[in-house]
Amino acid sequence: MSRPILLLTGRNGQLGTVFSKQWETSLLSGRYELVQVGRDDLDIADSYEVKKYLSDLSPTCILNAAAYTRVDEAEFNRESAYSVNERAVGLLAGWCDDNSCRLVHISTDFVFNGEATLPYSVDSKTDPISVYGASKRAGERLVASRLPSSGIIVRTSWLYSEHGQNFVKTMLRLMSEGRDVRVVSDQVGSPTSAHTLSNFIARLIAKDGAAGVYHFTDGGELSWYKFAVAIREIGIELDLISEQSTITPVTTADYSTAARRPAYSVLELSPSECPDLGDTPGWWAELRSVLECIKAGSSGR
Ligand SMILES: NC(=O)c1ccc[n+]([C@@H]2O[C@H](COP(=O)([O-])OP(=O)(O)OC[C@H]3O[C@@H](n4cnc5c(N)ncnc54)[C@H](OP(=O)(O)O)[C@@H]3O)[C@@H](O)[C@H]2O)c1
Known part of the structure; x- marks a missing residue:
């Protein structure tokens, strides 16, 4: 008998790439057949295509890793942000509701x-x-209203990996060029490796009855400046960057961006409610692990 289908959207994003690369060793691989789509395969904002695709595929579970994630550009492209982060999510949630499909958003x-x-x-x-942020909250609300007892929302923060574009890779690049980097020291949060997030999501999907909002990060409470210092320290140790690079702390007021960012966005982790779900080696160990991956020139671990 064929296995039920787990549909992954956003396969070319950071999370999507890691989730699909981990699939062979994932505890889900024996239970589901993974079907992964990028924007070229399925534009989740195209309601006609989405309904047709889902009806043809008939997935049992959808992991929506697709999103409009360009935070500053969203200030000027409100419509694009809302079409992917709100309306497309509502469409997925509506289909899941009508077809008894689980949705992890x-x-x-x-x-x-x-x-x-x-x-x-x-x-x-x-x-x-x-x-x-507003467009993502709007998406959350649609999941909660259409799937009040089965929808899963996983909030995370400061996501990075060896794939795609993220703070860690930008810092490495700038510091490997020996540049003096200015980094804000008055925004505090918790980094999250796409690897630990991916594992957490797999365990959530495997858990019968998981539903509602979950918070997942690699822990810690640090500023972007402190994170950059850690990247530098481990980067030097691994010979990824030279000791010449310097990091200067600046304030948010000194470093203007189109979008405002939360000054403090540490998420209380969900493992207190689900102790079997959230073990993580901690942000420093995960950072080292991703940097080692980058050093090995590996496209994944
Ligand atoms: N990155 C972070 O720091 C961070 C922090 C907290 C939460 N999150 C959330 O975590 C999730 C994963 O983030 P990520 O960093 O993996 O994002 P990402 O690397 O930007 O990947 C998002 C993917 O979504 C795809 N996508 C965008 N619009 C689409 C559409 N209309 N149809 C189909 N696919 C579309 C993108 O395709 P294209 O490449 O073609 O645009 C991209 O591959 C998102 O929900 C994000 O909001 C991220």
Whole structure:
């Protein structure tokens, strides 16, 4: 008998790439057949195509790793951000509701305003301060309203991996060029490797009855500046960058961007509610592991 289908959207993104590369060793691979689509295969904002594709494929579970993630550009491309982060998510959630399909949707710390001083719990009030954050919250709301007892929303923060574009790779590139890097020291959060996130998601999918909002990061409470210093330290140790590069802390006021970002966006981890779900080696160990991967020239681990 053929296995039920797990559909992964956003296969070419950071999370999508890691999730599909880990598939062979994933605890899900014996249970599901993975079908992965990138934007070229399926534009999730195209409602006609999405309905037709889903009806033909008939998945049992959808992991939506596709998103409009260009935070600054979203300020000027509101419509594009909402079409992918809200309306497309509503479409997926609606189809899942009508067809008894599970939906795992990925969201962000940017749904919060950053005024807190303690980690945000899954029940904390959302209050996004950017178009990107607002569009992601709108998507969350559609999942919660269409799939109140079966939809899964996983909020994460500061996602990075050896794939795609992210802070870690940008820092490595700049520092390997011996540049003086200016990094904000008054925005505090928690980094997350796409590898640990991917494992967490697999365990959630494997768990019967998992539903609602989950928070997952690699822990820690640090500024982007401190994160850059860690990248530099491990990068030098692994011979990825030279000691010539320097990092200068700057304030958000000194470093203007189109979108506002939360000053504090540490997420309280869900493992307190689900102790079997969230073991993670910690942000430093995960950072080292991804940098080792980059050093090995590996396209995945
Ligand atoms: N990156 C972070 O720091 C961060 C932090 C917190 C939460 N998150 C969330 O985590 C999830 C995964 O993020 P990520 O870093 O892996 O994102 P990513 O690397 O930007 O990947 C997103 C993928 O979605 C695809 N996509 C965009 N519009 C699409 C459409 N209309 N139809 C189909 N595919 C489309 C993109 O394709 P193209 O490449 O063709 O555009 C891209 O491959 C997202 O939900 C994001 O909001 C990310």
